[in-house]
Amino acid sequence: MAVLEEPIKGVPMVKNYIGGEWVESKGEIIDVVNPVTCETIAKVGISTKEEIDAAVKAAQEAYPDWRRTPPVTRARYLFRLRELLEENFEEISRIQTQEHGKTIDESRGETRRGIENVEVACGIPTLMMGDSSEDVASGIDEYLIRQPLGVFGIIGPFNFPFMIPLWSAPYAVAAGNTVIIKPSSEVPNSQAKLAELVEEAGFPPGVWNVVNGGRTVVNGMLDHPQIEGITFVGSTPTMENVIYPRCGATGKRVIAQGGASNCLVIMPDCNVKATIPSLMTSFFGNAGQRCLAGQNLIIVGDDNKFYNSFVEQVTEAAKKIRVGNGLDESIQMGPVRDAEKKQRIMNYIEIGLKEGATLRLDGRKPKIEGDYPDTCFLGPTIFENVTPDMTIFKEEIFGPTMGIMRAKDLDEAIQMCNDNPFHNGHAIFTSNGKYARKFQYEVISGNVGINIGIVAPMAFYPFSGMKGSFMGVLHTQGKEAIRFFTESKVCIQRWF
Ligand code: NAD
Numbered sequence: 001m002a003v004l005e006e007p008i009k010g011v012p013m014v015k016n017y018i019g020g021e022w023v024e025s026k027g028e029i030i031d032v033v034n035p036v037t038c039e040t041i042a043k044v045g046i047s048t049k050e051e052i053d054a055a056v057k058a059a060q061e062a063y064p065d066w067r068r069t070p071p072v073t074r075a076r077y078l079f080r081l082r083e084l085l086e087e088n089f090e091e092i093s094r095i096q097t098q099e100h101g102k103t104i105d106e107s108r109g110e111t112r113r114g115i116e117n118v119e120v121a122c123g124i125p126t127l128m129m130g131d132s133s134e135d136v137a138s139g140i141d142e143y144l145i146r147q148p149l150g151v152f153g154i155i156g157p158f159n160f161p162f163m164i165p166l167w168s169a170p171y172a173v174a175a176g177n178t179v180i181i182k183p184s185s186e187v188p189n190s191q192a193k194l195a196e197l198v199e200e201a202g203f204p205p206g207v208w209n210v211v212n213g214g215r216t217v218v219n220g221m222l223d224h225p226q227i228e229g230i231t232f233v234g235s236t237p238t239m240e241n242v243i244y245p246r247c248g249a250t251g252k253r254v255i256a257q258g259g260a261s262n263c264l265v266i267m268p269d270c271n272v273k274a275t276i277p278s279l280m281t282s283f284f285g286n287a288g289q290r291c292l293a294g295q296n297l298i299i300v301g302d303d304n305k306f307y308n309s310f311v312e313q314v315t316e317a318a319k320k321i322r323v324g325n326g327l328d329e330s331i332q333m334g335p336v337r338d339a340e341k342k343q344r345i346m347n348y349i350e351i352g353l354k355e356g357a358t359l360r361l362d363g364r365k366p367k368i369e370g371d372y373p374d375t376c377f378l379g380p381t382i383f384e385n386v387t388p389d390m391t392i393f394k395e396e397i398f399g400p401t402m403g404i405m406r407a408k409d410l411d412e413a414i415q416m417c418n419d420n421p422f423h424n425g426h427a428i429f430t431s432n433g434k435y436a437r438k439f440q441y442e443v444i445s446g447n448v449g450i451n452i453g454i455v456a457p458m459a460f461y462p463f464s465g466m467k468g469s470f471m472g473v474l475h476t477q478g479k480e481a482i483r484f485f486t487e488s489k490v491c492i493q494r495w496f
Contacts, residue, residue, distance in 0.1 A: 003370075004104060004327040006041075007094045014044040014188045016051060016212055017195040019058030020205025025051055025212060030185060035101040035335040035376035036325045042099075044188045046213040052180075052220040055209045059151040059178035060226055062206025067148050067176040071125045074174055080201040081170075082118045085111070085194075092193055094327065096162050099187045101334040101376065102286050103326035107162075114163035116459040120478060121170035127482045128175060140494045146486035148176030149228040149253075153221040155243070157234040158337055159289040159398075161187035162194065167463055168231040168255075171481035173207055177228075180209045182221060186337060188212050215242075222246040229253035229484070231476055233291075236396070236422070236468055244471040255484055256471040257291070257463065259396040260424035263417040264294040264453060265439065267410065267430035268306045274451070275429045276317050279402075282427075282453030284321055284380045287336045288345075288400035291469070292425040292447065292454045296386065296393055298405045298413045311384065311404060315361050318380035318402070324369035331369060335376035336399055342376050345399030349381060352392040352403070357383040363400060388416050396422065410435055418444045424469035425455040446470055 014032070015022040025045020032042040066074070085092065093107035102110075121127075132143035154168045165181045172179050183191040191210055198208045211217055221227055222243070229252050232243045236258035247254035264282060266275065282294040297314075299307055326334035336342050346364060353359065359381070366379030378400055386393055386403035393403060407413035417426045427449025428439040436450045446464030447455035457463050462475035474484040 002328070003325055004094060004329070006098050006327065007091050008041050008098050008189055011040055012042050014042050014192050014212060016045070016047060016055070017192070017199070017208070017210040018051070018055045019062070019209065020199065023051075027051070027213065032099060032186065032188065033338065034098055035337055036372055038373050038375050042189055044185055044212045046185065047211045047217050049220055052211055052217060052224065055180045055211045056151055056224055056226050058206040059180055059209055062204055063150055063178045066173070066178055066204060066207050069176070071128055071174070071176070074176065075122045075124050077201055077203050078118055078122045078170055078174060081197060082115060082122065084197040084200055085115045085118065088193070088197060092162060092190060095190045095193055097326040097334070099189045100158070100161055101326060101337060103331050103334050104329055106286050106326070110160055110163045113456070113459070114166040117166040117477060118170045120459040121174040124174035124482075127479060128486065136492070140492060142490065142492045145489050145491065146175070146482070147489055148485065149487055150177060151227050152177050152179050152485065153227045153230045154179055154181045155218055155221070155230065155232045155234065156181065156183045156191070158184035158186040159286065159291075162190035164233045165191060165194075167233070167476035168481060169208065172485045173203070175482055175485040177485055178207045178209070180211055180221065180227070182211055182213065182217050185212060185214045218242070222252070223250060225250070227252065231255045231484075233257040233476075235259045239471055253484065254472050255474060255476055257465050257476065258469050258471070259398070260291045260293070260422045260469050261295045261393065261396050261420055262293065262422070262425045262427070263296045263298055263420060264449075265407075265410070265413045265417065265426070265428040266297060266299045266310065267428065267432065267435055268301045268303055269431045270429035271431055271451070272310065272313065276313055278429070278451070278453035279314060280317050280321065283402045284318065284333055284400045285454070287333055287378070289336060289398055290454065292456055294402065294427070294453060295397055296403045296405055296420070298407050298416055300407050300410055300413050302408060307406070311360065314402070315382055318361055318382060321380055322369055323366045323377060323379055325372060328370065333380070333400065336378060337376070339375050341398070342378055345378060345397055345401065348392055348395070348397045348399070349401070352383050352386070352390065355390045355392070357386045357390060357392060357403065360384050360404070388419055394421055410438060414439060414442050421468040423466035425449060427452060427455060
């Protein structure tokens with residue numbers, strides 16, 4: 001099939017969007033590289049302290065008027081943005097594929113999920129409603145109103161460059177706050193496109209700002225006294241060592257979503273035909289670079305016949321996955337984001353072998369459809385004989401690997417899930433409601449799948465996570481995001 005046209009042409013400079021102006025950063029300039037072709041497709045600046053300060057100032061200045069804009073009017077800006085996102089749906093999706101490497105279908109899914117968050121935030125007049133009680137004491141009424149707080153920082157990871165800032169930003173601005181988005185410097189183009197559409201939708205200058213860069217910009221945001229709160233999505237070490245402690249030290253409210261090593265439990269009574277395709281997208285979709293990707297497949301029971309037949313079918317399905325350029329619609333798996341990430345995954349494969357796991361399918365030298373360098377490509381890789389003490393179970397690999405493990409019964413399988421340091425999206429495949437309910441009840445996991453391989457909550461549910469996968473109390477998306485981006489003010493009144 002023909003390769004779709006690339007939306008990013010030449011080598012554009014990705015600018016910051018501050019106070020309604022597009023400004024080129026005066027900081028160090030780095031390349032944005034397409035992992036399929038290894039060509040530089042754009043350049044982006046690592047913003048300076050002055051540029052962060054300018055964005056905070058613009059956001060602060062925009063805040064008083066934006067806060068006074070009635071929620072129903074703020075919602076109308078979001079409705080306009082939603083229409084523009086639909087009109088630009090295909091271009092936005094192709095930008096993600098070009099900068100990140102995921103397949104065009106995966107990008108379209110990402111665009112759709114991003115838009116859904118804008119749609120949910122359009123309900124702000126209802127979402128922001130408070131509570132009231134008459135006669136809490138004789139002649140005294142009490143009520144709660146939700147008020148915005150000011151400027152929020154939104155920090156994104158590389159793996160969902162378009163969607164993840166939309167888990168926060170629409171809710172923050174709908175509630176009357178102003179935002180500064182800091183996309184991953186590896187993939188800044190789709191946030192630039194989003195900001196263009198925000199501008200076209202007519203949002204007042206300073207309500208929505210984008211400042212590009214890496215960790216120095218994050219540090220600047222964390223330390224800035226005029227930023228009220230932070231939402232962060234990224235790896236667990238950054239969450240645990242940088243984001244959460246620094247927000248604590250500077251008194252900022254924070255939602256911090258970290259990494260994962262999700263377990264998918266297979267009961268012998270599962271619907272095998274329906275389960276196998278679900279496992280393919282869970283483990284190998286987005287080249288395994290999803291916080292909700294399966295990493296560990298736990299097959300329950302001592303029935304060797306079932307085990308052998310199941311593993312054989314999984315392996316055969318994985319072998320058929322077509323690896324190549326995601327802008328070719330027949331491709332099912334793109335590259336990983338860059339050569340360094342590929343090397344990291346290769347190192348984990350080595351560690352797995354050293355610690356006693358065996359390779360059922362080795363993806364280190366994949367067959368690539370089309371004439372592309374193999375710099376960032378890996379094929380599906382399947383381990384057997386993985387045990388809970390192994391590094392490839394305990395650490396996040398974030399690549400297209402599946403580690404197959406065995407558990408004698410459901411209790412042991414749940415224990416293995418609960419002993420894993422991450423608790424983001426564990427799942428069970430079964431046709432027995434009692435097993436499913438027991439799993440849901442006992443497993444420690446922010447998101448739980450029952451015959452679902454990628455447990456991605458819809459925009460009107462919180463994007464949950466627990467323990468090694470999350471720090472904070474409230475979550476992004478839906479009503480919890482509104483709670484996070486507002487303060488509950490309680491008023492008690494009596495009239496004489
Ligand atoms: P990362 O932690 O390297 O980077 C995330 C963001 O933090 C980026 O904007 C980056 O510039 C910044 N950053 C990185 N190191 C920093 C440091 N030392 N100090 C300050 N800022 C720093 O994560 P990533 O590689 O971009 O993203 C992949 C990770 O994100 C994976 O671990 C994945 O599981 C996780 N993730 C989690 C969720 C979730 O909802 N829980 C969703 C998507 C991705």
